[in-house]
Amino acid sequence: MTDSYSINKTNKVRQLRENAAYDKASVYGVLDAGLVAHVAFVQDDSPVVVPMIYGRVDDTIYLHGARKARVIKLLEKTSRACLNVTLLDGIVLARSAFNSSMQYRSVTLFGAPQIITGNDEKLRAMRVISEHSMPGRWDELRDSHEREVKMTGVIQLNIESASAKISAAGAEDEDEDYDIPVWAGVLPITTTIGSLQDDERLLPDVEPSDVVKAMQNRTL
Amino acid sequence: MTDSYSINKTNKVRQLRENAAYDKASVYGVLDAGLVAHVAFVQDDSPVVVPMIYGRVDDTIYLHGARKARVIKLLEKTSRACLNVTLLDGIVLARSAFNSSMQYRSVTLFGAPQIITGNDEKLRAMRVISEHSMPGRWDELRDSHEREVKMTGVIQLNIESASAKISAAGAEDEDEDYDIPVWAGVLPITTTIGSLQDDERLLPDVEPSDVVKAMQNRTL
Structure with a gap:
């Protein structure tokens, strides 16, 4: 495993390159x-985009949905998916509309989705997804019923290429615009x-566990 | 103009249908x-997803980017785009992993992107996009330079079909799981x-205008 994704035609960031990163730590x-x-x-030559929760282990992203859901059936069949996570x-x-912008953290990645079929492998992936948004919760819940695992479609997406684009900069205006008496900032x-x-x-008498309490009051 | 999008194969919500809405007010x-x-x-038979800011007038979504950006050149050429906006x-x-979920507001829409080429039409669309995230700001900024408008690629996407999916519900557990002494909630x-x-x-001595001050301390 190297520490960066190789840069190729697919993942190369062309605009605002100074905000691009290809190292795994950033991604x-x-x-x-x-x-x-x-x-x-x-799907049928047309693009579809679906919001999904997810989890990650190393270079593998896990996704899930109802086994019979369109998104799962299509991810099972397709050889290519693109995934983006963006936080604003x-x-x-800025002092002009042209230079006004956003601060963000964003990752785009590409890979070949594969459905996971084994019961134990599915459970491991479902745990990863659960732990991503509810760390520690999996172990305090009852075991999943076999029927529930069967009803869940789990997709594995190995990251083949990826890039991060991160902007935390403030206004960067044209030299002459700094003389305009208009407020600027973030x-x-x-x-x-x-x-x-x-x-x-x-x-x-049921109280939230320490694990649940620790999920509170956190900024993404 | 009707008040709802017609339901067809493309925009029909199949999972958790009780959360689906097709009326324009919800979308x-x-x-x-x-x-x-x-x-x-x-792009080349492969899916690509890009985060973009946007604006809306009636059933038209406006998007922009650098004129030479890949996303603009591709949206200009392609006959089909899918757009999703999700707020968590x-x-x-819940009392089981299976019934744990998210509360969200989400819209998915489909349409045929078209590039806008006229200077005045571009400016009108750029204003719509600016007003969406910075209401009132456009009029207090200097006019856009002709060069800036030329460097901006503006895309118009007429909503051909759309659906909203909104979930504000709390935990809905299996009957027998309500006896498990585990905390549940949101x-x-x-x-x-x-x-x-x-x-x-x-x-x-430059202070923020009332318009800028009004953008503060707002929850999406």
């Missing part, structure tokens, strides 16, 4: 921070996981 | 709340636009 950092991926594939971090209000955008809200049907 | 509501769209298209609203911690997710951060090179 993994964005993938591990996000909660939702946008997965694109081709701010709106950059409006930060934050995505936050808040505080636990009890289900209406909690059993008496 | 517009999600599109107007989001800041980033994921736009998918086909919560993590639903972890809300909020995306917030925060407070203005001054650019380092502000002119003395």
